Amino acid sequence: xxxxxxxxxxxxxxxxxTTADWDSGSENTPVYAIVSAVAEAEGVDSIDLPPxxxxxxxxxxxxxxxxxxxTVSSVEFEYAGYSVVVRGEGDVVVQSLQ
Numbered sequence: 001x002x003x004x005x006x007x008x009x010x011x012x013x014x015x016x017x018t019t020a021d022w023d024s025g026s027e028n029t030p031v032y033a034i035v036s037a038v039a040e041a042e043g044v045d046s047i048d049l050p051p052x053x054x055x056x057x058x059x060x061x062x063x064x065x066x067x068x069x070x071t072v073s074s075v076e077f078e079y080a081g082y083s084v085v086v087r088g089e090g091d092v093v094v095q096s097l098q
Contacts, residue, residue: 031052035052079094081096082094
């Protein structure tokens with residue numbers, strides 16, 4: 001889902017943000033949500049994106065959010081020209097770095 005957000009509190013600067021949800025009890029993992037959201041934002045198929053493992057360990061990221069510890073609130077990193085925020089509440093937000 002694309003959403004217009006005001007990134008710097010000015011009245012003229014709007015940035016498009018794409019969100020996706022994930023669920024620890026399903027195949028829709030944080031990693032799947034990240035790749036889906038970035039592919040949607042880019043308007044490409046997920047297979048056309050660079051490998052996520054070039055910037056973060058996908059298995060470790062999924063384990064971090066799907067373990068029973070529940071101590072991580074969010075992780076932020078850059079991937080394929082986007083700022084990616086994964087939240088423990090079950091959502092991913094991606095914003096273009098440009």
